[in-house]
Amino acid sequence: MKRKVFVLTGNTGTGKTTVANYLQDFYEMPRVITHTTRLPRDGEMDQIDYYFENADSFKNNHYLETVLYDGQQYGSSWEGLERAWEKNPLITIVLDTAGAITYAEELADKAVVIYLTVSRPNELLNRLERRGDNVTMMKQRLASNEFERDNVLPKALVGKAVVVTNDDWEETRTAINQVVQAAIEE
Ligand SMILES: Nc1ncnc2c1ncn2[C@@H]1O[C@H](COP(=O)(O)OP(=O)(O)OP(=O)(O)O)[C@@H](O)[C@H]1O
């Protein structure tokens, strides 16, 4: 089977990690673990959710791309991608839209970009609250330039990304299964 990376992108709270977990559980697709300087949320674990870094240790990796998101650094390494591909030709990664654009450019048809969205943006606040996000951090994030930017599909991804509206989980699951099936049959 050809190597592919399913790039899950979209705004905060749209369900990127939920879809990555689904693909892990039902298709055994490993997720590329990325690096960040932000602090762990309650329940997040180093080397499982992220490689949690400080400003110095963040520099010690070979990145395919890095971004600044809400004032924190994030990056995905070539080694992380290779480690995941050694386990399975089909893998996932969760990225902001700037990272997704870089993946589409760098990896061409090896990257299957899925842009997640919701019909009512107010629903994102409810979801982040239910997830237990720190209220101050959540408000800061919702006021960030990146939040505004990721609310719409970037022009560079039009025609390249599959758009999935994640209002109803069962419908999302069906849509994701179709995307996976198409990639497997390619
Ligand atoms: N279809 C859905 N209906 C209701 N809640 C959902 C749905 N999909 C995901 N959620 C919930 O919404 C919350 C946010 O989802 P998730 O953490 O996957 O988002 P994310 O896009 O990875 O966010 P971030 O970029 O902030 O990490 C979680 O609590 C998740 O369980």
Ligand SMILES: Nc1nc2c(ncn2[C@@H]2O[C@H](COP(=O)(O)O)[C@@H](O)[C@H]2O)c(=O)[nH]1
């Ligand atoms: N371009 C990249 N984006 C990344 C990477 N790792 C995570 N992310 C995205 O950042 C925001 C914020 O993540 P959060 O975990 O703090 O909510 C979100 O859109 C992630 O998808 C990366 O290595 N590169």
